[in-house]
Amino acid sequence: MYNALIIDDDPIQLRIAEMLLKKCGSFNSTSYQNAGHALDHLKTHLQNESILPDVIFIDLHMPELNGWDFLNTYENLLPDISKSINVFIVTSSIDLHDQKRSNDYPFLKGFITKPITPEGLNEIANHVNISQLNKTSCSSVSH
Numbered sequence: 001m002y003n004a005l006i007i008d009d010d011p012i013q014l015r016i017a018e019m020l021l022k023k024c025g026s027f028n029s030t031s032y033q034n035a036g037h038a039l040d041h042l043k044t045h046l047q048n049e050s051i052l053p054d055v056i057f058i059d060l061h062m063p064e065l066n067g068w069d070f071l072n073t074y075e076n077l078l079p080d081i082s083k084s085i086n087v088f089i090v091t092s093s094i095d096l097h098d099q100k101r102s103n104d105y106p107f108l109k110g111f112i113t114k115p116i117t118p119e120g121l122n123e124i125a126n127h128v129n130i131s132q133l134n135k136t137s138c139s140s141v142s143h
Contacts, residue, residue: 004029005053007038007070008090009062016115017057017090024121027055035062035070042074047082054083055124057116060091060098067091071105078107088112088124 004027006017014031021027030053032038038058045051056074060067067089074087089102092114102111112120 002027002054003052005038005041005056006031007033007035007057007062007067008059009033010059013059013090013114020116020118020121024118024125026125035065035067039065039070039073039077042077042081046077046080049083052081052083053085056085056087057090057112058087059114060089060093068101071108075105075107086124090114090116 004021006014006021006029008014008017008031011033014033018029018031021029030041032041035058042052058067058070071087086109087105087107088110089098089108090112091098094113099111102108110124112124
């Protein structure tokens with residue numbers, strides 16, 4: 001099983017992502033509506049590879065601590081994190097400035113427009129070499 005961390009202030013988008021990951025199999029997901037709480041989770045488990053996520057999905061536009069703030073803090077944590085984590089921005093933003101700005105973070109694996117679709121999840125799985133994804137179940141998820 002792979003661990004996914006989903007960070008989005010929109011409870012509907014969180015639920016969609018959780019349902020898709022569950023339907024596609026191979027993922028346990030942990031969700032946070034607050035990026036600060038997600039960072040606390042990561043800081044608590046810096047050296048616990050079984051709890052650390054394999055994939056992080058982060059929204060950009062959130063109150064309090066936004067996605068960019070999360071990415072800046074996460075970047076500072078990287079030397080202390082005991083495993084490689086695949087980080088993807090998942091946002092409703094179509095602003096080209098946001099897409100260009102994402103290039104400033106070499107650890108980012110992709111920029112995905114919401115909602116995450118079964119096809120998008122398959123692409124992510126291929127990108128991060130998740131071979132056990134149930135693609136048949138995943139493609140039948142309605143959105």
